[in-house]
Amino acid sequence: MAEPTTTDSTATSTAVCISHRKDVDGLSSAALVKMATGAEIILADYGDLVKTLSEVNGCGHLYICDLGMNEHLAAPFVKELERIRTFATIHYIDHHPLDPKVKDTLTSLGVDLTHSQEECTSVLTYTKFKDQLKRGAAIIAAYGAITDYADDQPTAKKIIALYDRQFVLLEATMLTYALIGAAAVTDEYDFRNRIVIDLSETKFPHQINGVTEAMRNGLEATANLMLEVAEKGVKGNKTAHMEVTEGSTGTVANLLVGTFEVPVGIAYRYMKDEDVYEVSLRGSYDAPYDLGKIVSQVTGMIGGSGGGHKKASGARIPSGLLKDFLDLVEFEIDKVTAPDHRGFARLSTP
Numbered sequence: 001m002a003e004p005t006t007t008d009s010t011a012t013s014t015a016v017c018i019s020h021r022k023d024v025d026g027l028s029s030a031a032l033v034k035m036a037t038g039a040e041i042i043l044a045d046y047g048d049l050v051k052t053l054s055e056v057n058g059c060g061h062l063y064i065c066d067l068g069m070n071e072h073l074a075a076p077f078v079k080e081l082e083r084i085r086t087f088a089t090i091h092y093i094d095h096h097p098l099d100p101k102v103k104d105t106l107t108s109l110g111v112d113l114t115h116s117q118e119e120c121t122s123v124l125t126y127t128k129f130k131d132q133l134k135r136g137a138a139i140i141a142a143y144g145a146i147t148d149y150a151d152d153q154p155t156a157k158k159i160i161a162l163y164d165r166q167f168v169l170l171e172a173t174m175l176t177y178a179l180i181g182a183a184a185v186t187d188e189y190d191f192r193n194r195i196v197i198d199l200s201e202t203k204f205p206h207q208i209n210g211v212t213e214a215m216r217n218g219l220e221a222t223a224n225l226m227l228e229v230a231e232k233g234v235k236g237n238k239t240a241h242m243e244v245t246e247g248s249t250g251t252v253a254n255l256l257v258g259t260f261e262v263p264v265g266i267a268y269r270y271m272k273d274e275d276v277y278e279v280s281l282r283g284s285y286d287a288p289y290d291l292g293k294i295v296s297q298v299t300g301m302i303g304g305s306g307g308g309h310k311k312a313s314g315a316r317i318p319s320g321l322l323k324d325f326l327d328l329v330e331f332e333i334d335k336v337t338a339p340d341h342r343g344f345a346r347l348s349t350p
């Protein structure tokens with residue numbers, strides 16, 4: 001495969017894909033783009049996205065997958081796209097909430113936009129490239145949907161139904177825990193990159209070198225984390241919360257739900273450099289709340305930023321506002337649970 005780093009005559013046919021390296025949906029999306037286009041894969045995270053974009057040169061197509069926009073990123077992101085569009089067609093595939101203004105800007109830049117909050121990015125990618133994919137590609141989209149809690153969506157459901165249910169659940173979950181345990185692997189970036197390449201060659205996760213070992217590490221780390229969560233978690237009415245120093249806030253938020261039998265878990269980590277808390281919220285399967293909406297509402301009231309999906313949402317909260325944030329989230333959740341709580345209905349009920 002030609003490396004798309006030069007501006008020779010073949011450059012316009014080469015493709016680069018920048019995809020989210022943090023989770024299975026990002027890796028699965030990258031694998032599907034690679035299978036369909038032969039793109040060179042660069043795995044990125046929000047902290048290095050703009051820098052990664054600034055290094056893109058001379059390719060014919062740029063695919064950006066599973067990297068949502070926020071107000072911190074939007075301006076420098078758009079600036080890089082303005083540069084890149086002079087030589088490449090830009091394809092942006094994502095399922096995170098997209099600010100209508102940013103959406104308009106992307107459209108006016110001629111970006112080929114595939115955006116829906118309904119399905120995860122790997123399902124959107126699968127649908128986009130369906131005709132160019134090898135047999136056996138659908139299960140890669142299923143991994144992303146299952147691990148991104150988007151397995152109940154119309155297209156994801158149809159894809160998952162093609163496979164033996166327990167096989168696809170186990171393979172997908174194996175990847176999640178391999179990524180949790182990947183921190184113990186010597187070259188973590190290389191490991192994630194190898195997962196993408198092997199998936200694109202239709203290997204199953206259990207067949208990828210190092211995945212089962214990393215998965216064991218991830219499971220063991222999670223088992224230890226469960227003990228820690230039981231000790232340090234603080235139970236509220238409908239939520240439980242905890243500060244995290246090691247491990248993923250998303251995982252801890254999930255563990256809080258189970259440990260304290262509450263519908264919503266909230267885990268946060270202090271980021272010293274910026275003096276903010278990075279917060280993850282997770283809802284139990286049957287929780288009736290739209291956490292993404294609640295978080296945007298609360299951050300709209302007190303400051304900070306945030307959003308996300310119904311069952312999985314995140315926020316960045318200035319350190320002095322964390323307590324207000326937690327109180328207000330609990331308050332908003334109570335409102336959903338007991339809408340009559342503060343109104344006439346309760347007063348007029350005998």
Ligand SMILES: [Mn+2]
Pocket residue numbers: 025026066095120121148
């Ligand atoms: Mn995703």
